[in-house]
Amino acid sequence: MLIAAAGIQAPPGRRDPRLHDLRHTFTVATMLDWYRDGGSMQVQLQLLST
Structure with a gap:
């Protein structure tokens, strides 16, 4: 799993x-x-959608 490989633990x-x-x-x-x-924010939201 990617999260385990990154060393992220709960x-x-x-x-x-x-x-x-x-x-x-x-x-x-x-x-x-x-x-x-x-x-x-309206302009910047387009960046997050890509």
Whole structure:
């Protein structure tokens, strides 16, 4: 599995993250960065969809 190969492990008692979880975390963090920088979200969203 890709996540195991990357050495990503969940804390004890939690399930390992799924690839979708990592994708969601990346997207939210990226959008927050754009928002804080004052960028146009409508223009930037096209970058995430590709």
